[in-house]
Amino acid sequence: MAAGAPRIFVSHLSGVPVFDPNGDQVGRVRDLVAMLRVGGRPPRLLGLVVEVVSRRRIFLPMTRVTGVESGQVITTGVVNMRRFEQRPTERLILGELLDRRVRLVADGEEVTVLDVAIQQLPARRDWEIDRIFVRKGKSGALRRRGETLTVEWSAVTGFSLEEHGQGAENLVATFEQMRPADVANVLHHLTPKRRAEVASALDDDRLADVMEELPEDEQVEILGKLKEERAADVLEAMDPDDAADLLSELPEDDKERLLTLMRPDDAADVRRLLSYEENTAGGLMTTEPIVLRPDATVADALARVRQSDLSPALAAQVYVCRPPDETPTGKYLGTVHFQRLLRDPPFTLVSSIVDTGLAPLRPDASLPVVTSYLAAYNMVAVPVVDESGSLLGAVTVDDVLDHLLPDDWRETDFHSEGAGGPEDSERAEGALRGN
Structure with missing residues (x-):
C-alpha cells in the first residue's frame, strides 16, 4: 500500500453523506460493493450503494469517488440515478460480510467478522479490502467476550472463492487474472448462449474492456442481450471510439435509444465521433487523450x-x-x-x-x-x-x-506462441466448456 494512504473501516462509512463537488448532498452511503477473487487475493471494491433523496438506492462506482474523508464522501458530480441491482459476482460488505463466521488460517479457530478495512492502491484509483477486524469465540456465546484482533485478508478462510468451482463467480474470478484480449479469446469460442451468461456476470468496466477486443458482430450480439440500461452503462465504460464503432453497427432507432440512456457528456463524445467517416482520422480517434x-x-x-x-x-x-x-x-x-x-x-x-x-x-x-x-x-x-x-x-x-488487420485476425491462436497467460486462458476455456 502507498505510504500515508488512509485505511478506512467500513462501519465508519455507514450512513455518511455523499456530496458533489459543489457541496450539494447527493445521498447517504448504505453499503459497499466488493467482488471476491480466487487464491486468497483481497477483494476489489467496486463502489458504494447510495440512498438518494427519493430513497432510491443507486450504485456509485469507486472511479467516481474523489475523496473519502472527515465523515463524508465526495463524488465527481456525475451520478447515474438508475436503481442498484446486485449481480451474481458482487458481495455487499455491510449486508453480507459483517457478522460472518470465518476461520483463521494459522490455527483453524473460528472467528466472527466485526469490521472490514478498505484502502486505495498506490498510484491507482482502485480500492481493495485491506484488513478485517475479528473476534475469537463462539457466536452468540454468553460468556465473556473473546479476544479481538485485526488481520490481513489472507489470514482468514471462508470468504474467498474456491479455485476449482465452475459457477459464474469462479469464472469471473479466473478472468480477473487475464488480460482483456485473452478473456475475449475465450468468449469468442463459446456458444452465443454461454457467452451471454458469462458477459452478464462481468462488471461493467471489465465487460467494456473485453468487448473492445471482440469482433463487432459478437459485440452487437452481447449488447443486444443486455438490459438497455446496462447496455448504456457498458457503452459509457468503453473508450468513446470503440463505443462509436459498436453503435454504428446498430439500427438507427436502437442507436439513438442507447445514446439517450447514456450520460450526456459521454453521449456527446460518441455522437461527435459518429459524425466522421469510419476510415478517417476523425472516425479512428479517441476523444480522451491527455x-x-x-x-x-x-x-x-x-x-x-x-x-x-x-x-x-x-x-x-x-x-x-x-x-x-x-x-x-x-x-x-x-x-x-x-x-x-x-x-x-x-x-x-x-x-x-x-x-x-x-x-x-x-x-x-x-x-x-x-x-x-x-x-x-x-x-x-x-x-x-x-x-x-x-x-x-x-x-x-x-x-x-x-x-x-484482416477481419478474422482474432481467429489466430497467438496465445500459444508465448503471448502471455496461455495457462489461464486454457483453464478458463476448459471450465467454461465444462459448464
Whole structure:
C-alpha cells in the first residue's frame, strides 16, 4: 500500500453523506460493493450503494469517488440515478460480510467478522479490502467476550472463492487474472448462449474492456442481450471510439435509444465521433487523450501519464492546449513526449518543452495518410485538430492496427506462441466448456 494512504473501516462509512463537488448532498452511503477473487487475493471494491433523496438506492462506482474523508464522501458530480441491482459476482460488505463466521488460517479457530478495512492502491484509483477486524469465540456465546484482533485478508478462510468451482463467480474470478484480449479469446469460442451468461456476470468496466477486443458482430450480439440500461452503462465504460464503432453497427432507432440512456457528456463524445467517416482520422480517434494547459508542469504531466487506466499508446505523450482542456480544446500548441518528460526537472513548464515540429492531422485524413504519418515519424499516436486549431482527439497505433488487420485476425491462436497467460486462458476455456 502507498505510504500515508488512509485505511478506512467500513462501519465508519455507514450512513455518511455523499456530496458533489459543489457541496450539494447527493445521498447517504448504505453499503459497499466488493467482488471476491480466487487464491486468497483481497477483494476489489467496486463502489458504494447510495440512498438518494427519493430513497432510491443507486450504485456509485469507486472511479467516481474523489475523496473519502472527515465523515463524508465526495463524488465527481456525475451520478447515474438508475436503481442498484446486485449481480451474481458482487458481495455487499455491510449486508453480507459483517457478522460472518470465518476461520483463521494459522490455527483453524473460528472467528466472527466485526469490521472490514478498505484502502486505495498506490498510484491507482482502485480500492481493495485491506484488513478485517475479528473476534475469537463462539457466536452468540454468553460468556465473556473473546479476544479481538485485526488481520490481513489472507489470514482468514471462508470468504474467498474456491479455485476449482465452475459457477459464474469462479469464472469471473479466473478472468480477473487475464488480460482483456485473452478473456475475449475465450468468449469468442463459446456458444452465443454461454457467452451471454458469462458477459452478464462481468462488471461493467471489465465487460467494456473485453468487448473492445471482440469482433463487432459478437459485440452487437452481447449488447443486444443486455438490459438497455446496462447496455448504456457498458457503452459509457468503453473508450468513446470503440463505443462509436459498436453503435454504428446498430439500427438507427436502437442507436439513438442507447445514446439517450447514456450520460450526456459521454453521449456527446460518441455522437461527435459518429459524425466522421469510419476510415478517417476523425472516425479512428479517441476523444480522451491527455490534455494539459501551458502552465502545467512536468510533475503534473507525469502524474497524468501514471494513471493505470491509460493505454501505453495514450500515455506516450501529452498534448498542450489553451483552455478548455477537454476536447474539443482551445488552440493546440504541440506535443510533449514521455521521454522528454523524464529528462526535465519536475517544476519545468510543459509549454517550454513542447514539440511543435510535427503538424497534426485533420479529421478527414484518410487511413493511409494516418498510417503513413505514424510510420514515417515512428509515432504511436497522432493529434487530430479542426480548422480552428482546436484539438479534437488522438489516433493511436492500436486503433489503426484494428483497421489494417484482416477481419478474422482474432481467429489466430497467438496465445500459444508465448503471448502471455496461455495457462489461464486454457483453464478458463476448459471450465467454461465444462459448464
